[in-house]
Amino acid sequence: MVRSGSMAGMPSEEVDVVVIGMGPGGEYVAAQCATAGLTTVGIESRLVGGECPYFGCVPSKMIIRAADSLAEAGRVPQLAGSSTVTPDFTPVARRIRDEATDNWNDQVAVDRFTKTGGVFVRGRARITGPHTVAVGDREFTASRAIVINTGTDPAVPPIDGLAGTPYWTNREILRAEQRPASLCVIGGGAIGLELAQAYARFGTDVTVIEVSDRLLALEEPESSELISRILVAEGLTVHTGAKIARVSYDGGFSVELDGGMVTAEKLLVAAGRRTALGELGVGALGLDESARFLEPDDRMRIADGVYAIGDITGKGAFTHMSMYQAAVATRTVLGQDGPPAAYHAVPRVTFTDPEIGSVGMTEKQARNAGSRVRIGLTQLPSSARGWIHKVGNDGFIKLVESDGILVGATAAGPSGGEVLSALTVAVHARLSTESLRHMIYAYPTFHRAIEDALGKLA
Ligand SMILES: Cc1cc2nc3c(=O)[nH]c(=O)nc-3n(C[C@H](O)[C@H](O)[C@H](O)COP(=O)(O)OP(=O)(O)OC[C@H]3O[C@@H](n4cnc5c(N)ncnc54)[C@H](O)[C@@H]3O)c2cc1C
């Protein structure tokens, strides 16, 4: 590493690339740049890999997998005899600690990066100039690229009394060794609903409080209606359009709503995410520190030699988005050919049961775009496979066609996220619904319901 003086009292170390935040995308870019022979510094304040493996996707999906096995066992009496299910949270808590997170230790990931030749620095980085990044008592000057992958933190709404109580966010609930007897969830988005249903299936008494007038408010109204109906049928209490007046804690939580009181042993705040661009120092790049997101161009650049990827770009808080943008940024930094970033076919899956998978535009977005829109909607229970499947067959396929092209779709149901793959290919390739009508759909699959929905376009 070449050293040269720069910031007052702080020697600046000259490198090719500095990656700030090693979430899924940052880890990828840093490893690729180091492997390509660039002097690359990866800086991470918590755990290499970011939210997804330690506090997000992976541990939550392990809980969901276990919870779904309980639900499926509970369906035996309607299909195949009798079953007695005794939930136990211990195996899943152990699995998260031992198999997924290594007890929240990232040494394996750090070693994986340093073996590529990268330099790892643990600490909170701050941008200090167009090409400089400070961390602890070190400063780096990046001649080729600074890549920002700092993600988000849980947002905590300014509810009277909430601050100072021992509430959980995703970072605490996914470390829990035991399930609570009762749980109040603030927020009916993806985090809130996935965990609410899973904990309820383990036997926790769960209440969901959502301020919007429907759950999963960004998805199709049919998705909101379906998931509300299922959760209520499974015994959860759901309050929508609910304003929380105050929260208090006295060994247990009391959440005061306009029209009543919810009490629970634990409180999960799953009310969205926040960023802190000021703390990151993007003002040193001439960017607005009060903005919520960084706005990259289609090569992920936010300034000359500076790139942003992942949740902080506001293009969809998903691991697959972080990885997609990481690939675009890597190509740009390394001077490789490849297509620019495009966002017309972003898939997303909420891993409730039924899974809610969607891609591209919702009906409302397509109508707002002003083109000629037709909708095709079919219910899974009336499809051949849905009828055969019987209990647990709730779901639907909704297609959004604009000027003859499939621009959006929802696949809700058993394996809805897998059924979504066919629709994602179609939206990505901007296929006409006419060509989709002349495909062969295997019988009797869940995805064959796509053909039914095509037949109902109107
Ligand atoms: C409960 C939960 C479940 C989820 N489930 C799914 C799912 O099923 N599928 C899916 O696609 N997505 C899911 N997500 C979202 C997914 O976790 C994120 O989209 C994903 O982690 C990508 O985020 P990112 O790349 O922006 O960085 P992050 O994963 O947020 O990582 C950013 C890293 O940067 C570090 N950092 C921040 N500031 C600094 C700084 N100044 N200096 C140094 N380091 C810094 C942080 O410590 C962090 O490790 C889930 C999220 C949660 C919370």
Ligand SMILES: NC(=O)c1ccc[n+]([C@@H]2O[C@H](COP(=O)([O-])OP(=O)(O)OC[C@H]3O[C@@H](n4cnc5c(N)ncnc54)[C@H](O)[C@@H]3O)[C@@H](O)[C@H]2O)c1
């Ligand atoms: N399966 C997945 O891909 C997956 C799973 C979990 C999380 N994620 C990602 O993580 C991100 C964050 O998830 P999230 O669920 O926290 O955010 P979200 O924005 O999806 O949902 C938060 C919900 O909380 C509600 N809310 C906000 N303040 C409230 C208040 N004071 N009282 C009651 N309700 C309130 C909002 O109206 C919203 O519906 C998501 O955008 C998603 O992209 C993805």
